Amino acid sequence: MVRIDRVTTRGGDGGETSLGDGTRIAKTDPRIAALGAVDEVNAVIGVLRTHTRHDADADAMLARIQNDLFDLGADLCVPGQNGDRLRMTEGPILRLEAEIEAMRALVPPLRSFVLPGGTDAAAHAHLARVVARRAERDTLAVEAVNPAAAIYLNRLSDHLFLLARLMNDCGAADIVWIPGANR
Template identity: 35%
Template structure:
C-alpha cells in the first residue's frame, strides 16, 4: 500500500463507503475521523507508558494494557461504522461499564471535583478523556447528517467516563492522591 496518493494535495480526499466519495478535508465526517485517529494515538501512548511503568509497579497496570488495546480496536471500528456497514461490537459499551465498575471498586470515594494531573500517565489519560469528549461532540453533530449506530454515541460517552476513572486508578496504583479542586 502506497502511503501517499497525491489526491489530497488540493484539500480533498476519498472516503470509501459502499461507494467511493470525494470529500473536502474539513468535512464533518473527516473531522470525526481525525479526532478518532487522535484519540486512538493518545490511547496508544497511554498504553505504551503503562507497559513501561508496569515493569516497576502494580499488576493492575498490566491488566489495563489489555483493556486499552481493545479500546483502540473499538475506536478503529467506530471509524468503519461511520463510513461503511461495519459496526462496533454489540458488547463494547457493557465491557467499558464493567471496567469502570471494577476500577471504581478499587478507589476511595470521590468527594469533590478532581483536577487532571498526578502521575504523567494519569495526566495523559485525562488528555485522552478530553479528546474523547471532543470526539463525542463531533459525532453528535455528524449524527444529524449521517446516521450512526446507537452504540457508537454510547461507547464514546462511556469511554470518556472510563478514561476519567482510569486516570484516578493509575494515580491510586502509583500512590498518588487525586488533586481536588479547592473552593476559592
C-alpha cells in the same frame, strides 16, 4: 483484510478525501472531523500505553479500546447503515461499562472534582479522556451516525477518568479542585 500499497496518493491535495465507500467529501466535513478526533484519541491512548507496560490488565484494556476505536472509525467512514459494513455494536459498550464498575469499586467516592494531573500516567489518561469527549461531540455532529458510536465515546471518557484515578494510586494522588482557592 486491509492492504495498503501506497501512503501518498495525492488524492487529497484538492481538499477532498475518500470515504470507505468511495464517496469524495471535503476534508472540512463534520464526518472527517469526527474521524480525526477518533484517530487522535487512539494516538493519545497509544502514548498512555507507554505507561502501562508493567500493568498487564490496564494495558490489555487499552489495547482492546484501541482496536474498538479503529472499528468505530470504520463505522464512521461509511455513511448509512449498510448491513455488510463494520458497525459499532452494544458489545464493546457493555464491556466498557463492566470495566468502569470494576474500577469504580477500587477508588473512594469523590468529594470534589478532580483536576487533570498527578502521575505521568494519570495525566495522559486525563488527556485521552478530554480528547474522547471531543470525539464524542464531533461524532454527534455527523448526520445519520450510528448512535452506538457516540455512546461508546461517552463511556470511554468515563472509563479513562476512572483509569486516571487508579493510576493516581487509587485516588490517593488525585489533585482535587478547591473552589475559590485563589481568590
